[in-house]
Amino acid sequence: MYGKHTLISGLLFAVLLCGFIIQSHASSLKDQSRIDSSSSEDNIVLQTELLPGYGYHQKFQITIHRREQLKEGQLVLLLGFGSAAFADRYEIGRISWPVGVTVACVGDADLEAPAYASTATRNGVLLRVQFAQQSDTTLIISLPYHMRYQAPQAQSLRVAVDTVQTAAYLTRETDVSLPSITEHEFFQLVQGHTDNVLIRSGWNRMEMSTRPYTVEIPVGQISDQGVIGILTYTVTLFGTVLVTWVLLASSYGNNLSKIKAA
DSSP: OHHHHHHHHHHHHHHHHHHHHHHHHHTTOBOOOOEEEEEOTTOOEEEEEEEEEETTEEEEEEEEEOOTTOOOOEEEEEEEEOTTEEOOHHHHHHSOOOTTEEEEEESOOOSSOOTTSTTOOOEEEEEEEEGGGOOSSEEEEEEEEEEOOOOOBSSOSEEEEEOEEEEEEEESOSSOOOOOOOHHHHHHHHTTOSSOHHHHTTOEEEOOOOSOOEEEEEOOBGGGHHHHHHHHHHHHHHHHHHHHHHHHHHHHHHHHHHHHHO
């Protein structure tokens, strides 16, 4: 019995140790955040910034300040992600957003693909705020997103990648509808095309930086791929054998106890 508990404890310790090593590596993501600020004639101030996250799970924060007497109008913020990052549509759908705020994902991104895979397609987030439903003059929204694993490098331990590009549109009217936007039109809006579907529908573009947010992310080394592959298969095989042995030993011990009890 003591030996079985020792093996189980050892297995759990190994799993926790592997998880700690992986997270320690992932947590070394170096955030090169900046704060962008934009204001409108209606005294609406929009600030966007990357927040330090944990591992490859990051957050993008949007802060909207408006004067108290502004009771009407709407704001649309578009976040466009490239191949290095993505927004999880399932995670976005589970979040309870503030009253008057709607958030939707654009594009069907592969959630498991690394950045160098052909399936690592771009996607984005469309965030809409209706001021008539807001009681506070300051609204802060944290939007989660995820980094993709990068291709191994020959020498570099880190690579700089673009994460998110933003664009914002504003209208003073409450009853102006948001037109249907295709994925192609969405990224045209993010890239700042002046003749677009929102401007034609009565929305005005807010002046914001068109430069994507950039971070440095740790990458693997090409020279280590062979060793890592061997170690991965070895640990997997060892874990499988150990778990199987523990289960068989536990089953044998239970059967032996039943025989003795009989």
